[in-house]
Amino acid sequence: MPVPRAALDLVPRPAQFTPMQGRFTFDARTAIRATSGAEPAAALLRTLLAPATGLPLPLAADGRVVIALDPQLTGLGEEGYGLTVGADAVLLRAARPEGLLNGIQTVRQLLPPAVLSAGPVPGTDWTMPCVQITDVPRFAWRGAMLDVARHFQPVAFLRRFTDLLALHKLNVLHLHLTDDQGWRMPVAAYPKLTEVGGVPHGGAYTRGELGELVAYAAARGVTVVPEIEMPGHVRAALAAYPHLGNRPERELEVWRQWGVCETVLGVHDEVLAFCRTVLDEVMDTFPSPSVHIGGEECPTTEWQQSPAARARAAVEGLDGPEALHGWFMRRIGDFLVERGRRPLGWSETGLDLPASFTVLPWRDTEHGLAAARRGRPVIMAPYHSTYLDYPQSERPDEPPGQPGQIVDLRTVYETEPAPAHWEPDAAAQVLGTQAQLWTEYVPTAAHAEYLAFPRLCALADTAWSGGRDWPGFQARMHRHRARLDTLGVPCRPPTHPPGEETS
Ligand code: ACM
Numbered sequence: 001m002p003v004p005r006a007a008l009d010l011v012p013r014p015a016q017f018t019p020m021q022g023r024f025t026f027d028a029r030t031a032i033r034a035t036s037g038a039e040p041a042a043a044l045l046r047t048l049l050a051p052a053t054g055l056p057l058p059l060a061a062d063g064r065v066v067i068a069l070d071p072q073l074t075g076l077g078e079e080g081y082g083l084t085v086g087a088d089a090v091l092l093r094a095a096r097p098e099g100l101l102n103g104i105q106t107v108r109q110l111l112p113p114a115v116l117s118a119g120p121v122p123g124t125d126w127t128m129p130c131v132q133i134t135d136v137p138r139f140a141w142r143g144a145m146l147d148v149a150r151h152f153q154p155v156a157f158l159r160r161f162t163d164l165l166a167l168h169k170l171n172v173l174h175l176h177l178t179d180d181q182g183w184r185m186p187v188a189a190y191p192k193l194t195e196v197g198g199v200p201h202g203g204a205y206t207r208g209e210l211g212e213l214v215a216y217a218a219a220r221g222v223t224v225v226p227e228i229e230m231p232g233h234v235r236a237a238l239a240a241y242p243h244l245g246n247r248p249e250r251e252l253e254v255w256r257q258w259g260v261c262e263t264v265l266g267v268h269d270e271v272l273a274f275c276r277t278v279l280d281e282v283m284d285t286f287p288s289p290s291v292h293i294g295g296e297e298c299p300t301t302e303w304q305q306s307p308a309a310r311a312r313a314a315v316e317g318l319d320g321p322e323a324l325h326g327w328f329m330r331r332i333g334d335f336l337v338e339r340g341r342r343p344l345g346w347s348e349t350g351l352d353l354p355a356s357f358t359v360l361p362w363r364d365t366e367h368g369l370a371a372a373r374r375g376r377p378v379i380m381a382p383y384h385s386t387y388l389d390y391p392q393s394e395r396p397d398e399p400p401g402q403p404g405q406i407v408d409l410r411t412v413y414e415t416e417p418a419p420a421h422w423e424p425d426a427a428a429q430v431l432g433t434q435a436q437l438w439t440e441y442v443p444t445a446a447h448a449e450y451l452a453f454p455r456l457c458a459l460a461d462t463a464w465s466g467g468r469d470w471p472g473f474q475a476r477m478h479r480h481r482a483r484l485d486t487l488g489v490p491c492r493p494p495t496h497p498p499g500e501e502t503s
Helices: 005-009 039-053 097-110 155-167 192-197 207-218 235-240 269-285 301-305 307-315 321-338 365-373 409-414 445-452 455-465 470-486
Strands: 016-025 032-034 065-069 081-085 090-094 127-135 141-147 172-176 223-230 290-294 342-347 358-361 378-380 430-437
Touching: 005 470, 032 039, 039 065, 039 097, 065 097, 081 097, 090 097, 097 127, 097 155, 141 155, 141 455, 155 172, 155 207, 155 445, 192 235, 207 223, 207 269, 223 269, 269 290, 269 321, 290 321, 301 307, 301 321, 307 321, 321 342, 358 365, 365 378, 409 455, 409 470, 430 445, 430 455, 445 455, 455 470
Parallel strands: 032 065, 065 090, 141 172, 141 430, 172 223, 223 290, 290 342, 342 358, 358 378, 378 430
Antiparallel strands: 016 127, 081 090, 081 127
């Protein structure tokens, strides 16, 4: 039996989908009835449909579009929703507000792609096919990391990127705010972090901008997770405050090259106090339950050479200065736990992150298995399938990117966050997956979008619905591209017609 066309159009694919006869049309008389607690979802629907349709969509007790929050609903979890589109009425239901927000993105995708236009599209029938959908995500963590340290990205782009995530039911925007090459988050207690660290490659945000971004994202079901790197990847901070390093007398510049920098934080008490103060300000701005503190690629050469660091290792009863890395992560992780937050860290060979951490294995999938077997919650982020700074094809017209490998659409789509050969207990530790957009080679927002799409669509489909139907995904993507085109996303074109695409 041919798959109904509408079933093919949605990205990500809904869990259950039954097309029905008829169509529902939004027009000037259409009103929304929102039950208690569903008003923000109704407001989002109005906000999202207004630019293209110009429809007022007022709230009314007899509105034909019913948005209902019902905490008694079972089986839909934190983020699932049920959507019934009939010819005369629409019913969107969820047990939690996040589910309603996801359902609204489905309504948006069921409408003609022109609904995504930034301005009015007169003469369009704002109509969608009748359908019955019950939809629940496979994974709770579906994210994208954006590196705003290597190249600063303006806050207007962060809002647009958030919208693009929400369109694909991705629910985490992980902001990599600090690195050797830049510090983008203002910290009142340490103003030179952005005065010095914000200068090369771009600029810095204001607290107000970040707070507004958090609210904007929350209204779309997206949590902004901040990342402050430590104890390595801190050269920009050390350029601002050299006394936080291992050689306080040394003057440093913000780094202007890429790679792993040897300069790392010192391990004296003042450094721990600095990290706590910075993180307190970060937590004031970002209510996210999770706070990422980096932790990877931390050369220990400076600690081996520093009498103070060697003395600290001895006092703490550590085997040697190398063990200061895990010690540092534990101290800061404990601090976040005391503050009621969940510490996140990049995991790689050599560093077994403390038990309180949720780990993002970025080297290879088997590191994820090792962490899961140790009982750590895991967010899969392997470079071979989730690093979107690598080129998408071998074509000569592909813009230069991170050298070393190709990450094509099919690889992103088919990489399983909880592989079938993992034992069930380990697989159960996988919270989800996220894409990584490092920006060493990404000076503009347009280029960031080019790298992100369509690969982020593939990651979203895998994280939400399981990712095991490459031909079906390609067919849906073929039509989903009309939506991305309408949004002006400079999406990489397909290499082959649908059905023939091999990569
Ligand atoms: C990383 O790629 N440095 C996590």
